[in-house]
Amino acid sequence: MASESTAKSETSITEHLNEMVLASSDVEEFLHELARVSARSLSEPGDEVLCGITLLRHRKAATVASSTPEAQAMDEIQYDFGDGPCMTASREQVTVHIPDLEEHARWPQYSRKVLGQGVRSILAIPFPLEGETRAALNLYSHRPGRFEGRVLDLAEDFVTQTSLALRLAVRFAHYSEAAANLKATLESRTVIDVAVGVIMAQNRCSQEEAFQLLKAASSTRNTKLHSVASAIVDSLGQGPAKTHYEG
Secondary structure (H helix, E strand, O other): OHHHHHHHHHHHHHHHHHHHHHHOOOHHHHHHHHHHHHHHHHOEOOEOOEEEEEEEOOOOOOEEEEOOHHHHHHHHHHHHHOOOHHHHHHHHOOOEEEOOHHHOOOOHHHHHHHHOOOOOEEEEEEOOOOOOOEEEEEEEEOOOOOOOHHHHHHHHHHHHHHHHHHHHHHHHHHHHHHHHHHHHHHHHHHHHHHHHHHHHHHHOOOHHHHHHHHHHHHHHHOOOHHHHHHHHHHOOOOOOOOOOOOO
16 A cells, blocks of 8 residues: 555656646746655655755756755855755765764865754755756755665655656756747847848948948947947837747
8 A cells, every 4th residue: 555655646746747847937946846846755744854956057057946945045055165965966966965964074164054054964866867967956854864764765766756857847948048049049130130231221232241331330339249230220210120030
């Protein structure tokens, strides 16, 4: 019966997170919900587990999500030092388990500060993701030995169960950002093309000559080409140029 109940719970969590992937407006919103779900799933009555998630993406600032303000404070201490359990777990894709911070020597300054907040044990588990993206689930407890034995196994199983939803969220975020960049590029190109057309009409010159005049104005004013083009288009009094691209 216990295994059947666990299977139903795992299915429920997976379904909920898959729904969240579709409902979330961005990857950060999804990560915050994942952190809250993780904390609820791994806590017990009277024995709360704090949860944070670190996401490292290529050429992107680190994204951090937390189940509670206290969990966020624990993660921020680590980022202030620039290293620690969850940063190591994310970058090196290894599980970092600290049964008792009072007996831990690897990050002495970090350990002292976190101990001052009442945290005694930490578990950081990497998510298996794609490409250069790295992420880790960061768990904190106010009592030592909280993540020993079966609890460690449950936490690792949980990461495995939820990694697919996180991979989907990161992939959707990548597609959304690519679409936004394409739209911005097309809109920028449209403004420049319209400005070139205006210069051609005003100066009765070729397209190449008009573009060179636009570049010269940009260089003389030490202003971006797109900004100079926008000023020319706006001077027509018809508002900014638009594309027919739909994001």
